Amino acid sequence: MTAPVLSVRGLTVDLPKSGDRPHAVRDLSFDIHPNEIVCVVGESGSGKSVTAFTAMGLLPKALKPSAGQMLFEGQDLLKMSRRAHGALRGKRIAMVFQEPMTALNPCFTVGDQIEEIFKAHTNLSKAERKAKTMALLEEVRLPDPPRVYASFPHQLSGGQRQRIVIAIALAMDPTLLIADEPTTALDVTTQAQILSMFKTLKTTHNAGILFVTHDFDVVAEIADRVVVMQKGVVVEQGPVEEVLNRPQHPYTRQLIAAVPRKRDGAAPVLDEEIALRVQGLEKTYHVAGTLTKKPRTVHALHPADFTVRKGETLGIVGESGSGKTTLVRCLIRLLDPDDGAIWIGNRNFAEGSRDSLRAARKDIQIVFQDPYGSLNPRRTIGEQLIGAPMNFGVGRDVAWERARRLMKIVRLEEEALYRYPAQFSGGQRQRICIARALMVEPKILIADEAVSALDVSVQKEVLQLLADIKRDMGLTILFITHDLRVAAQICDNLIVMSKGRIVERGTVDDVFGNPQDAYTRQLLGAMPGRGWEAPDLTGAPH
Amino acid sequence: MLRYLMQRIGLAALVCVAVSLLAFTLLNASGDVAIAVAGEEATAAQIDAIREDLGLNRPLPVRYVEWLGQAVQGDFGDSLFFRQPVAELIAHRLPNTLTLAVMSLAVMLALSVPLGVAAALWPNTLIDRAAMLVAVMGQAMPNFWFALILIVVFSLTLGIAPPSGSATLGHFVLPAIALGYYSTPPMMRLIRQGMIEAMSSDYIRTARAKGIPTWKIVFKHALRNAVIPVVSLSAVQFGNMLGGSVVIETVFGIQGLGFLAWESISRMDLPVVQAVLLIVAIFYVVMVLLADFINAWLDPRIRIQ
Numbered sequence: 001m002t003a004p005v006l007s008v009r010g011l012t013v014d015l016p017k018s019g020d021r022p023h024a025v026r027d028l029s030f031d032i033h034p035n036e037i038v039c040v041v042g043e044s045g046s047g048k049s050v051t052a053f054t055a056m057g058l059l060p061k062a063l064k065p066s067a068g069q070m071l072f073e074g075q076d077l078l079k080m081s082r083r084a085h086g087a088l089r090g091k092r093i094a095m096v097f098q099e100p101m102t103a104l105n106p107c108f109t110v111g112d113q114i115e116e117i118f119k120a121h122t123n124l125s126k127a128e129r130k131a132k133t134m135a136l137l138e139e140v141r142l143p144d145p146p147r148v149y150a151s152f153p154h155q156l157s158g159g160q161r162q163r164i165v166i167a168i169a170l171a172m173d174p175t176l177l178i179a180d181e182p183t184t185a186l187d188v189t190t191q192a193q194i195l196s197m198f199k200t201l202k203t204t205h206n207a208g209i210l211f212v213t214h215d216f217d218v219v220a221e222i223a224d225r226v227v228v229m230q231k232g233v234v235v236e237q238g239p240v241e242e243v244l245n246r247p248q249h250p251y252t253r254q255l256i257a258a259v260p261r262k263r264d265g266a267a268p269v270l271d272e273e274i275a276l277r278v279q280g281l282e283k284t285y286h287v288a289g290t291l292t293k294k295p296r297t298v299h300a301l302h303p304a305d306f307t308v309r310k311g312e313t314l315g316i317v318g319e320s321g322s323g324k325t326t327l328v329r330c331l332i333r334l335l336d337p338d339d340g341a342i343w344i345g346n347r348n349f350a351e352g353s354r355d356s357l358r359a360a361r362k363d364i365q366i367v368f369q370d371p372y373g374s375l376n377p378r379r380t381i382g383e384q385l386i387g388a389p390m391n392f393g394v395g396r397d398v399a400w401e402r403a404r405r406l407m408k409i410v411r412l413e414e415e416a417l418y419r420y421p422a423q424f425s426g427g428q429r430q431r432i433c434i435a436r437a438l439m440v441e442p443k444i445l446i447a448d449e450a451v452s453a454l455d456v457s458v459q460k461e462v463l464q465l466l467a468d469i470k471r472d473m474g475l476t477i478l479f480i481t482h483d484l485r486v487a488a489q490i491c492d493n494l495i496v497m498s499k500g501r502i503v504e505r506g507t508v509d510d511v512f513g514n515p516q517d518a519y520t521r522q523l524l525g526a527m528p529g530r531g532w533e534a535p536d537l538t539g540a541p542h
Numbered sequence: 543m544l545r546y547l548m549q550r551i552g553l554a555a556l557v558c559v560a561v562s563l564l565a566f567t568l569l570n571a572s573g574d575v576a577i578a579v580a581g582e583e584a585t586a587a588q589i590d591a592i593r594e595d596l597g598l599n600r601p602l603p604v605r606y607v608e609w610l611g612q613a614v615q616g617d618f619g620d621s622l623f624f625r626q627p628v629a630e631l632i633a634h635r636l637p638n639t640l641t642l643a644v645m646s647l648a649v650m651l652a653l654s655v656p657l658g659v660a661a662a663l664w665p666n667t668l669i670d671r672a673a674m675l676v677a678v679m680g681q682a683m684p685n686f687w688f689a690l691i692l693i694v695v696f697s698l699t700l701g702i703a704p705p706s707g708s709a710t711l712g713h714f715v716l717p718a719i720a721l722g723y724y725s726t727p728p729m730m731r732l733i734r735q736g737m738i739e740a741m742s743s744d745y746i747r748t749a750r751a752k753g754i755p756t757w758k759i760v761f762k763h764a765l766r767n768a769v770i771p772v773v774s775l776s777a778v779q780f781g782n783m784l785g786g787s788v789v790i791e792t793v794f795g796i797q798g799l800g801f802l803a804w805e806s807i808s809r810m811d812l813p814v815v816q817a818v819l820l821i822v823a824i825f826y827v828v829m830v831l832l833a834d835f836i837n838a839w840l841d842p843r844i845r846i847q
Binding site: 056086088089090102104107108109120152155169 | 743744745747748749750751752753754755756758763766767840841842843846
């Protein structure tokens with residue numbers, strides 16, 4: 001085997017004294033060889049991003065590497081002067097970031113921003129720089145390179161911007177490419193394209209790629225070797241085939257067991273009673289013309305019809321811009337639909353003023369995506385929980401009693417009621433949000449991307465919690481997600497949305513096994529890690 | 543882009559008309575010019591005669607249209623006190639005020655940009671605190687007092703700058719420092735905030751990852767983004783310097799617009815006050831317009847939808 005591009009030996013990075021542990025990463029060792037993708041996998045706080053940023057020399061000032069080596073082509077990056085490390089950046093070591101929407105400077109054209117790297121590292125003439133930039137735009141398969149060259153970032157989509165960032169990273173033909181969750185913020189179809197691009201790059205550029213991710217399906221899709229990190233420590237590493245199919249460490253096993261998968265088993269038997277009937281629900285936005293824009297009309301939601309039976313979990317799946325958010329907002333009347341009916345029992349929720357709906361609102365409750373923004377930071381959990389039932393005339397004592405009971409149901413301590421949101425982790429907060437929604441004993445619970453912001457193992461717990469609550473309380477759930485895998489795990493039936501229309505509906509098995517619509521097939525085809533069946537780890541020896 | 547420009551210009555023109563209307567009606571409602579002109583000893587008949595003479599007995603809308611019609615052609619009537627055309631008075635004073643405003647703006651930017659950038663690059667350090675101290679002092683000191691200190695130190699003690707008058711550009715140095723320093727603090731804070739935000743943004747991280755030298759990251763990538771709100775505030779500050787420099791003009795004996803307006807208000811010299819108001823307002827609107835255009839040029843998100 002050739003010499004490694006990057007060889008990390010005993011790397012330790014200290015956290016500031018206020019941190020929850022002394023080290024961001026401790027005694028970390030791994031190698032990356034040319035023409036190899038090494039995936040560093042872990043949940044939030046595992047130290048995977050810190051590792052990536054240490055190699056780039058872009059650590060925040062508060063974090064200091066205190067021991068170990070990071071040998072890049074034989075030189076220790078940690079002992080290098082800032083200037084010398086800076087000279088490697090972009091030239092020999094390049095990086096692709098998680099959030100493409102903000103990764104480019106809004107004030108300069110794409111062409112400028114790519115050419116800049118040639119200005120910094122070469123003596124090429126203006127014409128040569130432009131020619132090279134054009135070639136890069138071709139390589140990352142952007143349509144119409146001359147147009148993209150002259151475009152500003154805000155004129156391009158997230159996927160296109162990520163291609164630009166990748167183009168910048170490839171510009172100087174680096175030997176080490178670091179990618180920090182580069183596809184996490186992208187839709188699944190775009191993700192598939194970017195992942196396949198990384199696979200190609202590995203060979204065409206003969207680079208070593210350090211790919212940071214939290215998603216084992218992505219690992220299965222592209223990795224050659226895997227490093228699993230937990231709380232700053234490597235718990236397991238090895239060839240991808242080995243780690244994914246025969247994980248040794250309990251934490252790896254736990255993570256792999258948490259990978260969302262379609263359940264096997266017979267089609268669910270559903271109650272005949274209909275909990276929610278949506279008929280011809282429709283929403284069109286009329287965007288008024290501004291000083292510089294022409295007025296336009298956006299059909300965010302074409303007439304939609306569906307029914308949800310009591311005790312059913314209906315998944316509504318779609319990528320960004322598919323209309324699922326508009327649908328949800330109309331359902332709970334945060335938006336007024338243009339037309340159509342929403343029958344909950346005998347009541348049409350689409351009719352009447354928002355005020356007149358107040359009493360009916362307790363029938364349909366929602367849990368939002370962001371568990372951090374959904375709770376008031378200045379009030380205790382208990383106060384926030386009892387508010388809703390008290391609005392509907394429940395006495396304070398009764399409401400408190402209910403809050404205590406719900407804390408048990410969402411598996412939190414009763415003391416949690418007396419604490420503030422900042423004292424909880426994301427997963428705990430999402431459970432509190434679920435408890436809050438359940439406080440008014442709704443008939444229907446909408447989970448709007450409710451697990452999307454959570455780590456896989458936490459996501460698994462919350463999904464399990466939802467399933468248990470549904471079973472125990474006879475709840476009907478609308479589960480909104482962009483992730484088919486998660487939908488498949490928890491839902492009975494699925495609706496696939498695209499461009500404001502319902503393009504596919506059926507049981508999970510139907511949709512996965514025999515998709516009718518071209519878009520559904522495309523979506524299924526784009527799911528990462530399809531070649532990998534997560535092993536059944538129950539009962540295997542530890 | 544062209545449409546954007548045209549719409550902005552149209553809007554600006556509308557604002558100017560509205561200001562003129564407001565100025566004209568409010569000033570005429572604020573007191574009787576005829577009484578002021580006639581003096582305290584005048585009889586009712588004399589006052590009526592003056593009213594007749596000045597055309598003050600005609601309806602307000604008629605007078606407004608007439609005044610505006612003439613003003614558009616550069617004729618603001620005659621001053622009631624100086625007995626000479628207002629246009630001449632203003633033509634004489636405006637250059638002084640403009641020179642002072644432009645130089646003050648330069649002083650303000652020369653102080654606030656480096657201070658703001660330095661404070662942002664080393665936030666919560668001694669540098670940041672020192673920059674903030676300089677700024678807060680500027681805000682806390684009454685500007686006439688600071689102006690007096692400048693005169694004492696630089697004119698009387700060191701003798702390197704003239705204490706008053708407006709004969710040469712040199713005469714404007716001390717007033718510009720006094721006026722510019724006073725407007726520095728809000729600007730400095732804005733730049734500091736903008737730079738801190740810009741420096742912690744993702745695109746700066748991308749620029750670092752590209753291996754761009756630090757000075758270029760700061761002055762090209764970050765400052766370009768941080769400076770956008772600064773342009774708008776500069777326009778507003780410039781307007782304030784035009785209209786609000788009375789105190790400084792008085793201390794340094796500069797015959798400027800602010801001073802003229804103040805004098806004329808106390809004399810109920812309405813034609814002058816109206817004209818000064820309109821001209822300051824037009825400058826203000828033009829500056830804001832200019833700021834919009836500069837911002838559109840700086841920020842492609844405004845320019846290209």
